[in-house]
Amino acid sequence: MTLPAIVLVLVFNYIPILGNVVAFQEYDPYISDNGFIAMLESPWVGFEQFQRIFDDPAFWDAVQNTFVLFALQLVLFFPIPILLALLINSVIRPRVRAVSQAVLYLPHFFSWVLVITVFQQIFGGAGIIAQTLRQHGYEGFDLMTDPGIFKFLVTAEGVWKDAGWGIIVFLAALASVSPDLYEAAAMDGAGRWRRMWHVTVPALRPVIALLLVLRVGDALTVGFEQILLQRDAVGPGAAEVLDTYVWWNGVRNQDFSYAAAAGLIKGVVGLGLVLAANKVAHLMGEQGVYKK
Numbered sequence: 001m002t003l004p005a006i007v008l009v010l011v012f013n014y015i016p017i018l019g020n021v022v023a024f025q026e027y028d029p030y031i032s033d034n035g036f037i038a039m040l041e042s043p044w045v046g047f048e049q050f051q052r053i054f055d056d057p058a059f060w061d062a063v064q065n066t067f068v069l070f071a072l073q074l075v076l077f078f079p080i081p082i083l084l085a086l087l088i089n090s091v092i093r094p095r096v097r098a099v100s101q102a103v104l105y106l107p108h109f110f111s112w113v114l115v116i117t118v119f120q121q122i123f124g125g126a127g128i129i130a131q132t133l134r135q136h137g138y139e140g141f142d143l144m145t146d147p148g149i150f151k152f153l154v155t156a157e158g159v160w161k162d163a164g165w166g167i168i169v170f171l172a173a174l175a176s177v178s179p180d181l182y183e184a185a186a187m188d189g190a191g192r193w194r195r196m197w198h199v200t201v202p203a204l205r206p207v208i209a210l211l212l213v214l215r216v217g218d219a220l221t222v223g224f225e226q227i228l229l230q231r232d233a234v235g236p237g238a239a240e241v242l243d244t245y246v247w248w249n250g251v252r253n254q255d256f257s258y259a260a261a262a263g264l265i266k267g268v269v270g271l272g273l274v275l276a277a278n279k280v281a282h283l284m285g286e287q288g289v290y291k292k
Contacts, residue, residue: 023049023261042257049261059262061237062245065151069241070219072155078215080159081166082208086200088167089174090192101171104164112226115161119153120144144230147238154226173207174200209286217274220266242266 025042032038053059084104091097107115121127125142134140143149177199185195224243231239240248242262250259281287 020260020264022257023264025257027257027260029256045257049257050265052258053262053265058236058240059245062240062242065238066220066222066241069151069154069222072151073158073222074215074219076155077159077163078212080163082170082204084163085167085170085174085204086196089171089200090196101164101167104167106164107161108165110161112161112223112229115157116226116229119157123153145233147234150230150234150238154223154230157226158223169207169211170204173204177203206286209281209284213274213277213281216277217270219273220270 019039022039022042024044024046025039026045026048027039027042029035029038031041088097088100088104091100110118122129123143124130125140125145127142127144130140130142143153146153181199182195185199190198220242222241222243224241224247227239227241228244228247231244233239236244246259246262246266249255249262
């Protein structure tokens with residue numbers, strides 16, 4: 001029964017790893033109609049592509065933007081699903097809880113094009129807020145084209161779109177908590193906040209540690225489509241991240257070997273972050289992604 005899934009993982013996840021060899025070549029896809037033959041016949045250049053990357057100031061700007069955006073999302077975005085899960089879990093009426101979950105989940109199913117359009121209609125230069133201010137004699141604004149707040153804007157878009165969907169895992173963890181623990185704590189005189197702190201939060205700790213490790217490992221992937229759609233509005237200085245940097249060089253400029261080298265660097269650093277974060281989880285007494 002698992003064979004189809006194994007085949008899919010091999011075909012779409014592991015076999016493409018062999019394509020990383022072009023990072024050490026001057027890959028030319030037009031040598032042959034067969035991509036595999038073109039890869040075999042392309043000249044080897046060793047670490048030349050990596051040297052080009054490390055000498056490119058635009059690459060380091062993309063790295064800086066990526067880590068700054070990741071830090072903002074980790075601080076401002078990651079705790080919100082936890083807080084929402086605790087809030088919904090405290091709602092007693094099942095109907096109110098179901099409606100709240102549906103309202104919070106809904107934006108997850110919107111495309112990034114629609115999400116950015118909604119924000120444009122609200123916070124853009126011709127948006128509702130700017131037009132209302134002008135009608136009352138105030139100066140309008142355009143947050144969608146302001147490079148200074150772009151990272152906060154991207155984080156806000158991510159919160160609105162995906163925070164509700166993120167609470168699913170935490171609600172599942174809360175559902176496994178025995179009601180007897182809450183009753184015992186209440187009999188010992190613990191109020192609602194004490195029960196949440198000593199019963200609910202400890203139940204979420206393993207899930208929080210696991211998701212935090214995975215989030216750290218995904219630090220260099222901060223939303224390709226979302227940022228690419230807004231890149232031209234604020235300029236590459238504010239919006240260029242590693243994913244858009246790889247796309248711009250690999251797809252737009254057709255420098256496939258250069259983009260493959262940048263992508264390989266991103267993958268190696270991401271793996272190192274996962275291992276480091278998982279080690280920290282073990283030191284804190286949690287399982288993390290895998291056991292010791």
